[in-house]
Amino acid sequence: MTYARRAWIVLWKDAVTERRAKATLNALLFFSLLLLFVFQFTLGGDRERLVAALPGLLWLSFVLTGLVGLGRAFLVERENDCWDGLLMTAGDKSAIYLGKVAGNVILMLLVEIILLVLFAVFFNVDIGQALPPLALILPLGTVGFAAVGTLFAAMTAHVRAREILFPVLLLPVQIPVLLGAVKATEAALAGEGLGGVTHWLQLLGAADVVYVVAGLLTFDALLEG
Amino acid sequence: MTADHWGFVLSAYGIAAIVLGAYWRHLCRRDRELTERRSHAAPKAAHPRTNPVSPVQP
Amino acid sequence: MTADVDLSGSLDCLLSARGLRKAYGRHLVLDGIDLDVRRGEGVAVLGANGAGKTTLLRVVATLVHPTGGRVFVGGADATRDPESARRQLGFLGHGSWLYEDLTALENLRFWATLGGHTAEASVLRGALGAVDLDRWSEERVRTFSAGMRRRLALARLVLARPRVLLLDEPFTGLDQQGAKWLEEHLEGFKSEGGALVMSTHSFGRGFGVADRAVILVDGRLAADVAVAPLGVEGVRRLYDLAVEDGA
């Protein structure tokens, strides 16, 4: 039982710190609005083209905000010099990893829902019927993204050029999740339902399991600083 | 008769040969550098030194 | 170089290091350290800055992998099984390990739960009372002074009830009242049978806690003496001698 409590307390700590400092959430919301304008200006006002590219744009903005959010996963540990404290606590360190991943997934899902609403409003796309399938696709994609993202955030926390290294390491590994998520979202937004994309969903599911298990097994080695 | 494109075939093998050869030369040069540096260090270590520098054997 | 370990004679020996070595790249920081600390004993680790005091504490605390040699905490081999060692160890480093945006009580609750200890409010408030921070239990640590942070960090340690306490220059930066208070708590910890290792480079406040002093020069223990017979002045002279011929 203590494993779940220990994972929960890490999540609780990050949630309380985030609610008070509001650093990451505000940064991500502002960043999402910015993305919206950038897409609008760069891809031109032609609504048809934007709507056609919507699945790609959505997941591109999820990835970009994810990169900003996940890059800060261990920032609170570094700033408060608590890294050694985490290492010194007795017991399985993977509980810490699980708590961090859960925290990141919730944070990213929050931003993704807001982004989805913004996109729907600004590009006036009716996503009503796509919501149920998206409710499955978004978490599937986000868990895969956060599982590796949290691991690589811990890995690059102490490295000099982590701003470059983190995206460079994370993006290539995330290509399968990105492909699966965009393809599934395409089907959902086109209203075809998830019948035709079950193999993509299986891939996302498999990726989530593989990444989370790999993270749980290797997180100890990263925590040793 | 489909064209043979020998040019492409030879350039593919040529580039492969150049790249592999360059990597091989790089490894050999690095090897030689290390043997030279070891031979420099060796005579110095022959006579006793003040603070013993024990080579690190992990 | 590692002598085979006979643990029979030193059952009351809570902490022992055997042939401890640590190298960063080619720079050898610790070059074969043997140290035993018995139950109820306080050992001060003296040495110039950069002599390896902090590294020694961090290796013993299982925060850093030793390049060679072994550390035993309460009989458990810390290098092979760090988890069992960590259950008995408390470490107070330069960093205070406190989350600024959490309150004092929340910090204790986080560390207690993560360490698998009981985290009821009453127990936590008790620990805060012991370091007389109970008036600030709901205050955020961001507003705390250095002395208050040191006391909160110690409250966190006391909660885990370690058998061995490792402190990296605990008295620096403490005001008069804070230092006296810390000295009393460490004496109490020793009288209850805890083993204590404290690094310091000054002989002032708090040196009284040390029953033994070891002097670290160039990664080796140049001296390991009892404090009482020599007195603080004796140890200081010995220290000045050791540091000179080492340089």
Add this chain to the structure above:
Amino acid sequence: MHRALGWLAAVGLAGGLVMAFGVAPREITQGNVQRIMYLHVPTVLVAYLAFAVVLVASIAYLWHRSPAADRLAHASAEVGVLFTGLTIVAGAIWGKPTWGTWWTWDARLTSVAILFVMYLGYLLLRGMIEDRERAARYSAVLGIVAALDIPLVHFSVYWWRTLHQPPSLLKPGPATMSPEILAALLVNIVAFALLYVYFVVKRATILRREEDLPA
């Protein structure tokens, strides 16, 4: 020991060339450009072998923390990236006459390109960390995650390129594999594998000697 391995690899490669240009027949459908396959297929197979070795060595390092495993992972990753690069170059040169463009998002080429970027990142990470013990530990974790990612990359890229059922993973070149073609292919695969072993052994020894260099 190196010398013998080196000569063995050289003989193997010479044999491979003879087979590729002498013994193997001129392929009916594609013409002689098909001979690039005797270079393209072996390098991609050896690249996968290299990354499999990185996976095993990384797991071994995390288990025993033995520096030898770390050096093997480092050497094998470096040679693996080299071979992946060659595969991409050979694939592109083969693509130009066959499809008219240097680069096509062909499923096989794309997944090899993704591997190239991933393991280039692995070498970048090693370069960024000074402390050798920490670099070994972090690279081991990345070596494992990257290797676990390879099957996912394969499936996702194949489904992404071919709309429906995923074709067989490694369908090299010509439909009919006459015995001579198969023989030429096998000899080249063995030759490149020998070259890989020779390079890894040589590179790992250099890494060990760099570690033992006195201050």
